[in-house]
Amino acid sequence: EIVLTQSPGSLSLSPGETATLSCRASQSVGSSSLGSSSLAWYKQKPGQAPRLLIYGAAIRATGIPDRFSGSGSGTDFTLTISRLEPEDFAVYYCQQYGGSPEVTFGQGTRLDIK
Amino acid sequence: EVQLVESGGGLVQPGGSLRLSCAASGFTLSSYWMHWVRQAPGKGLVWVSRISNDGNSMTYADSVKGRFTFSRDSAKNTLYLQMNGLRAEDTAVYYCARAHISGSVDYWGQGTLVTVSS
Numbered sequence: 001e002i003v004l005t006q007s008p009g010s011l012s013l014s015p016g017e018t019a020t021l022s023c024r025a026s027q028s029v030g031s032s033s034l035g036s037s038s039l040a041w042y043k044q045k046p047g048q049a050p051r052l053l054i055y056g057a058a059i060r061a062t063g064i065p066d067r068f069s070g071s072g073s074g075t076d077f078t079l080t081i082s083r084l085e086p087e088d089f090a091v092y093y094c095q096q097y098g099g100s101p102e103v104t105f106g107q108g109t110r111l112d113i114k
Numbered sequence: 115e116v117q118l119v120e121s122g123g124g125l126v127q128p129g130g131s132l133r134l135s136c137a138a139s140g141f142t143l144s145s146y147w148m149h150w151v152r153q154a155p156g157k158g159l160v161w162v163s164r165i166s167n168d169g170n171s172m173t174y175a176d177s178v179k180g181r182f183t184f185s186r187d188s189a190k191n192t193l194y195l196q197m198n199g200l201r202a203e204d205t206a207v208y209y210c211a212r213a214h215i216s217g218s219v220d221y222w223g224q225g226t227l228v229t230v231s232s
Contacts, residue, residue, distance in 0.1 A: 040218035042159075049209055049222035050159065056216050093159055097217040102173055103149065103161035 002027055002099040006092075006106035012114040019081040021109045023094035028074045029057075030098030038098025041070055041079045044108075045090045053092075054079065081111075089113045116140040116221045118210050123226030130200050130230070136193040136210030136223055143191050144168065147213035150184060150195050152206035153225070162208070163195065178204075200230045 003026040013019055021041075029039050036056030044050040052061040054070035057077055067082045081088055094106040122134040134150075150162040163174045163184040172184045183196040193210055207225040214220035 036216070038217055040216075042219075044159075049224055050219075051222075052214065052218055052220050055214060055218035055220075059216075061214075061220065095159075095218065097219075102164055103151075105159040105161065108158045 002029065002096050002104050004094050004096060004104055004106035006094055006109045008109060009107075010110040010112060012112045013084055014114045015084050015086060017084050019079075019084060019088070019111055021079040021081075021092055021094075021111075023072075023077040023079070023106050025075040025077075025096060027099070029077075029096045037073050037077070038096055039070075039072070039077050040095045040097065041068075042093045042095065043088075043090045044093065050093065084111075086113070116212065118212065118221055118223035120208065120210055120223045120226040123208065123228045125229045125231065126200055127232050128201060128230055131196070131198045132200065132228060134195040134197065134208055134210075134226055134228070136195075138191045138193065138210075138212075141212070143186055143193065144188055148186070148193055149211045149213060149219060150193075151209045151211055151219070151222075152204075152228075153209070154203075154206040157206075160206075164213075165193070197228070200228075202230050204228060205230045 005024045007022045039057040041054040042050035058070045069080045091108045093108050117139045119137045149164050165172050165184045181199040186193045209225045210223045211219040212221040
């Protein structure tokens with residue numbers, strides 16, 4: 001089973017700053033049929049369903065601003081959020097969708113306003 | 115517009131059963147793989163089950179295997195999660211979600227809360 005470990009567990013930053021979130025896999029995350037790493041990032045605000053931000057490790061989903069960027073391959077992945085805005089403060093999850101079991105999520109990183 | 119609307123959650127005693135529904139609109143289930151994902155109160159996201167676009171292949175997390183059954187009604191464009199032998203640790207908000215072509219999840223329902231307690 002691929003286990004995803006996110007760090008830090010929580011992060012306190014001010015609007016305008018840059019957030020760097022990490023996701024490390026216990027084994028290499030495979031590639032999807034699109035040829036990119038099977039790693040996605042989601043944002044979840046309290047009381048809401050998650051929202052897809054990044055898939056294929058680095059591809060922004062529809063409607064996601066370019067302040068959000070993903071990078072990495074193999075076992076180490078990063079989500080970077082530049083110029084933090086008030087609506088960015090939420091919990092962020094990474095997800096792998098190429099291994100066994102089919103889908104696993106990291107435990108989440110909470111991004112709080114400082 | 116793509117919409118997923120879950121229903122069927124509620125309070126059930128340990129050992130009991132519940133059937134969740136997920137009504138899909140704005141797309142056809144037969145074109146997409148679909149998932150159930152759950153989230154215990156104050157906890158993270160946990161994958162539960164997946165059904166293939168043709169409805170012939172289902173996979174389950176070890177924690178629910180043998181107790182939960184994922185099915186769909188193509189005519190009604192609706193998904194179902196039959197949950198038997200419920201345990202306290204099954205208490206969670208259950209989301210149905212659509213798989214993106216990449217394999218990630220691009221649309222989520224609003225979730226339905228299942229509480230297992232005596």
